[in-house]
Amino acid sequence: MKPIQVGLLGIGTVGSGVFNVLARNQEEIQRRAGRGIAITMVADLDVERAKNAVGEGVDVVSDARAVIANPNIDIVIELIGGYGIAKQLVMEAIAAGKHVVTANKALLAVHGSEIFAAASAKGVMVAFEAAVAGGIPIIKALREGLTANRIQWLAGIINGTTNFILSEMRDKGLDFDAALKDAQRLGYAEADPTFDIEGVDAAHKVTIMSAIAFGIPVQFDKAYIEGITKLAAQDIKYAEQLGYRIKLLGVSKRVDKGIELRVHPSLVPAKRLIANVEGAMNAVVVHGDAVGTTLYYGKGAGSEPTASAVIADLVDITRLHTADPHHRVPHLAFQPGTLQDAMGDLPVLPMDEVVTSYYLRLRVADQAGVLARVTGLLAQHGISVDAMLQREAEDVGGEGSTQTDLIILTHDAREGTVNAVLAELQALPTVLAPIVRIRKEELN
Numbered sequence: 001m002k003p004i005q006v007g008l009l010g011i012g013t014v015g016s017g018v019f020n021v022l023a024r025n026q027e028e029i030q031r032r033a034g035r036g037i038a039i040t041m042v043a044d045l046d047v048e049r050a051k052n053a054v055g056e057g058v059d060v061v062s063d064a065r066a067v068i069a070n071p072n073i074d075i076v077i078e079l080i081g082g083y084g085i086a087k088q089l090v091m092e093a094i095a096a097g098k099h100v101v102t103a104n105k106a107l108l109a110v111h112g113s114e115i116f117a118a119a120s121a122k123g124v125m126v127a128f129e130a131a132v133a134g135g136i137p138i139i140k141a142l143r144e145g146l147t148a149n150r151i152q153w154l155a156g157i158i159n160g161t162t163n164f165i166l167s168e169m170r171d172k173g174l175d176f177d178a179a180l181k182d183a184q185r186l187g188y189a190e191a192d193p194t195f196d197i198e199g200v201d202a203a204h205k206v207t208i209m210s211a212i213a214f215g216i217p218v219q220f221d222k223a224y225i226e227g228i229t230k231l232a233a234q235d236i237k238y239a240e241q242l243g244y245r246i247k248l249l250g251v252s253k254r255v256d257k258g259i260e261l262r263v264h265p266s267l268v269p270a271k272r273l274i275a276n277v278e279g280a281m282n283a284v285v286v287h288g289d290a291v292g293t294t295l296y297y298g299k300g301a302g303s304e305p306t307a308s309a310v311i312a313d314l315v316d317i318t319r320l321h322t323a324d325p326h327h328r329v330p331h332l333a334f335q336p337g338t339l340q341d342a343m344g345d346l347p348v349l350p351m352d353e354v355v356t357s358y359y360l361r362l363r364v365a366d367q368a369g370v371l372a373r374v375t376g377l378l379a380q381h382g383i384s385v386d387a388m389l390q391r392e393a394e395d396v397g398g399e400g401s402t403q404t405d406l407i408i409l410t411h412d413a414r415e416g417t418v419n420a421v422l423a424e425l426q427a428l429p430t431v432l433a434p435i436v437r438i439r440k441e442e443l444n
């Protein structure tokens with residue numbers, strides 16, 4: 001049988017990895033897929049670089065639409081990125097009856113509903129394993145391996161760039177900007193790295209996982225997002241003294257009233273495996289009612305790890321493209337007509353409704369009665385204290401200073417209630433600087 005023909009749109013970090021791995025492991029991949037898989041056409045704005053990357057025998061063009069228009073191409077891989085031209089090309093490829101493979105989480109988190117609906121109507125597949133946690137087969141695990149479960153929660157380190165930055169800052173004492181530059185040089189960061197450091201990329205990924213885990217539409221606009229740019233080295237140090245590591249987590253939980261969907265720095269107990277995930281590595285913890293807690297770990301960014309996921313999708317499509325579309329695995333794991341209405345049973349909850357525990361740091365005047373006032377206000381709002389540290393304020397004189405840091409770990413509380421008490425605490429004349437609040441996840 002002739003190889004299935006693939007057109008590649010964008011041959012940058014991930015695209016070149018796909019081309020190289022497919023060439024290197026061609027024979028084994030063919031034995032698995034039952035048929036050869038050949039990239040016969042590549043489009044990239046930088047035609048010269050693309051030609052150098054693929055060598056002879058592949059048609060290289062600058063116009064991506066020429067790939068879509070080629071009737072011999074069965075599968076289009078979109079590796080350009082972003083919501084702009086990439087969206088147009090994916091929609092045009094679907095309309096032309098091509099299957100699509102993409103690593104573009106931004107596109108799917110924002111426009112996934114429209115894209116999956118168009119693909120289902122046309123009877124083609126849109127595969128996106130590379131879009132979440134790079135090379136880790138988390139989409140496959142959530143969509144197929146855990147299909148027996150009522151999934152209760154998932155949480156993950158799903159942005160390699162920020163985990164790399166936090167590790168470099170902690171282990172090598174690098175400053176934030178130097179660590180970010182290294183992440184960019186290593187090909188981990190997004191074209192616009194603010195997507196990484198402000199938590200947007202992680203929010204794209206947790207939005208996609210949440211849809212698959214709970215059978216809800218992709219709703220990026222409802223995600224709560226906070227990145228790592230405001231994290232202070234001091235809090236990383238205090239968290240360690242309390243037995244925690246700080247990680248940027250994407251969290252989604254099923255609770256009585258709906259679904260929590262959030263990205264923010266989180267304290268995680270240092271003894272958890274996920275607390276020890278370092279550098280650009282990713283890890284996702286998924287808790288299902290039958291299976292219990294499961295952990296998926298691996299490289300979440302970089303050329304060949306991400307290519308590994310793209311090629312797995314190519315193999316799936318090669319095996320399944322002649323099957324009756326109704327017999328394929330649904331894009332979001334649940335049959336399209338059975339997704340929970342976003343306004344109905346399983347709404348994504350506003351952040352005020354989220355219940356979790358907290359790390360609070362208050363810079364206060366070192367005077368009698370201040371601690372009692374702070375804990376008294378917390379108690380009035382029904383927030384109970386789990387642990388507390390008091391430390392000299394090193395940056396304003398250390399020992400003998402008239403200021404001190406109070407570090408408080410709370411038990412579970414409603415975010416809205418915590419906001420109210422923080423506003424009251426902040427207004428006290430003895431609270432001398434903006435209060436730091438970091439959420440805490442036990443993940444057990």
Ligand SMILES: NC(=O)C1=CN([C@@H]2O[C@H](COP(=O)(O)OP(=O)(O)OC[C@H]3O[C@@H](n4cnc5c(N)ncnc54)[C@H](O)[C@@H]3O)[C@@H](O)[C@H]2O)C=CC1
Pocket residue numbers: 009010011012013014015043044045046062063064078079080081082085103104105106130131134187188189190191300301302303306
């Ligand atoms: N780099 C990584 O580790 C990972 C990236 N991703 C996603 O994979 C996608 C690609 O990322 P990278 O390879 O890192 O990006 P990249 O910037 O290295 O590559 C993009 C390529 O697309 C080309 N391009 C741009 N506009 C084009 C157009 N209109 N027509 C044809 N070619 C065009 C560029 O010249 C470039 O070669 C993005 O959606 C990204 O979010 C997903 C997982 C990991």
Ligand SMILES: N[C@@H](CC=O)C(=O)O
Pocket residue numbers: 131133134158159160161162188189190196201300301302
């Ligand atoms: N910029 C992303 C790349 C993979 O999705 C990251 O750092 O994880």
Ligand code: NA
Pocket residue numbers: 129130131132133134135136137138139309
């Ligand atoms: Na993946």
